[in-house]
Amino acid sequence: MGLTAADHARHIAIDIGVFGMGQALARLLDAPFLCQTYSRLVIDCNRDPVTDDAMPLLSDGTAIAGNATLDEAAKEARIAAIHRPYHQAIADLLDQRRANEQDTILLSLHSFTPVLAGVTRPWEVGILHWRGRIDYAQALLAVLHDEATLTVGDNAPYAMDATDFTVPFHAFPRSIPYAEIEVRQDLIGDTEGQMRWADRLASAALRALV
Numbered sequence: 001m002g003l004t005a006a007d008h009a010r011h012i013a014i015d016i017g018v019f020g021m022g023q024a025l026a027r028l029l030d031a032p033f034l035c036q037t038y039s040r041l042v043i044d045c046n047r048d049p050v051t052d053d054a055m056p057l058l059s060d061g062t063a064i065a066g067n068a069t070l071d072e073a074a075k076e077a078r079i080a081a082i083h084r085p086y087h088q089a090i091a092d093l094l095d096q097r098r099a100n101e102q103d104t105i106l107l108s109l110h111s112f113t114p115v116l117a118g119v120t121r122p123w124e125v126g127i128l129h130w131r132g133r134i135d136y137a138q139a140l141l142a143v144l145h146d147e148a149t150l151t152v153g154d155n156a157p158y159a160m161d162a163t164d165f166t167v168p169f170h171a172f173p174r175s176i177p178y179a180e181i182e183v184r185q186d187l188i189g190d191t192e193g194q195m196r197w198a199d200r201l202a203s204a205a206l207r208a209l210v
Helices: 018-029 072-099 135-145 166-174 191-207
Strands: 106-112 125-128 152-154 178-184
Touching: 018 106, 018 191, 072 166, 106 166, 125 135, 135 152, 135 178, 135 191, 166 178, 178 191
Parallel strands: 106 178, 125 152
Antiparallel strands: 125 178
């Protein structure tokens, strides 16, 4: 991608901490966990693949040289090899659960950098929602707001909108409850933090069911 090793470890390349936290959370909830193993700079699987930001030329001020000369054939190759199979796997899982009459909540996990464009972000965790079955996201927000030590973002630091792909593409048409969860990266940058936040989110997720 034309980047340094340091850039590959930055938030521009990956959602820092989510893989370990997600694995632990899935174990605690006895839930399946699907994750993307490619950097979002190759193709962002939470973006519509036909949009410019799916294979960005610039991310938080860093030029992505590996995307600068992509033609349509190269873009389609990434979509076919990475984006489409990932979302097909999610769709297959959700449809199989519905066929088995299993109740399902879609949790989309992400993390966010503590400082972006020089602006400090005070939230430890944010819950994103937009359309469709927002009832579970609202219940999860209420549970997290009850924790006096937390600063919780309601559609912050990001607001879910038409730029998102996973939840709108899978949860909206199936009318299933969902929540997109963002955790600040300095809190889950190591195994201890990932386990701590998996525990916290598992407890909150279960309480939000009541």
